[in-house]
Amino acid sequence: MMGNNGKKVGYFEPLLADRKEQQFNGVSKMSSRPQFFAKLRILFENACDVLPIMTTAIFSHPDCKRHEMGSWHPECPERLEAIEDQLIAGRVDSCIEHREAPAAAIQDIARIHDAAAIAMVRDHIPSPAPQGQNSSSCTPAHAGYYPIDADTILNEYSWKAALRAAGAAVAATDAVIAGEIDNAFCAIRPPGHHARPSGAMGFCLFNNVAIAARHALDVHGLQRVAIIDFDVHHGNGTEEAFADDPRVLMVSFFQHPFYPYSGADSTSRRHENMVNVPVPAYTGGAAVRELVRDKWMPALHAHRPEMIFISAGFDAHREDDLGQMGLVEADYAWITAQIMVVAEQYSKGRIVSCLEGGYNLSALGRSVLAHLKVLAGLD
Ligand SMILES: [Zn+2]
Secondary structure, three states: OEOOOOOEOOOOHHHHHHHHHHHHHOHHHHOOHHHHHHHHHHHHHOOOOOOOOOOEEEEEOOHHHHOOOOOOOOOOOHHHHHHHHHHHHOOOHHHOEEEEOOOOOHHHHOOOOOHHHHHHHHOOOOOOOOOOOOHHHOOOOOOOOEEEEOOEEEOOOHHHHHHHHHHHHHHHHHHHHOOOOOEEEEOOOOOOOOOEOOEOEOOEOOOHHHHHHHHHHHOOOOOOEEEEEOOOOOOHHHHHHHOOOOOEEEEEEEEOOOOOOOOOOHHHHOOOOEEEEEEOOOOEHHHHHHHHHHHHHHHHHHHOOOEEEEEEOOOOEOOOOOOOOEEOHHHHHHHHHHHHHHHHHHOOOOEEEEEOOOOOHHHHHHHHHHHHHHHOOOO
């Protein structure tokens, strides 16, 4: 997009021009002290080429890299390292705040999951693998792992990681609602959107986004929130948690027919608050942008969400082997910009984005970089 002076202008820059003006002209008056000093630090370190328009934070925790399900498993700790590497290489890492995720309280998780689902994870954490037997030689049948199902597996750190992942989403929600930051990205694993209220599923232990959305509704008293899921797989767990809850609008697209083989049947179509758009394999960016404009946007404008949560899976990328869709980084940037326009209009800019899928390490890192640059107003 080109501005009047021929300079490249970000997707949502016209909309945020006033806000940017305020930020540059009156940063000490407009911002809280931590934000002010964070921006000063950025200025003096000269680490960023430009001052971010938004105050964006990444929430994560080292325990999220200690949960692993065997060296064969695509949902691996290296995913978070790939994201970190790309943020550094893209000169974005030092422009955004980093916060350590607290462990979620059990009562936070219990707003979505029943006691048996929580106990299934907590009570089956295995002992460490025996000395000399590292993870690369282990399969789920070896000591050190407990398989919940064929591809959802616990190791000794999984409980802690799951608490930190859900805790990141909850803490990000608190920080955004408190106005400490404009928006947040939770660089977390295990992912969450397949986890059903009744139990773990599809690499997911607890449904991080659902827990955060319910927290915003029940603890902060918001009346309406939206959940946007652009993972290549249907977020069946999130749909189950909020089906027919008029406070929550969920919009998504997903490859179909494909795992988990839900979301496109007559049962789903009966839930008026679910805008599911199943798409065939090999759907590319142009068709996705069209469905976002035609299906998602009218529903989001009608719902007027006070806060937006994103199930940010990047496995619809054309380089990702776990899906067969054709998105590229520019599509994720475009989708993020559309979400920001809705958030600015109805939600005071409040967005909490949580990592879901994305298994090609390079494509994942590049796509998260594109997503975060738009969230932070750096693109
Ligand atoms: Zn996925």
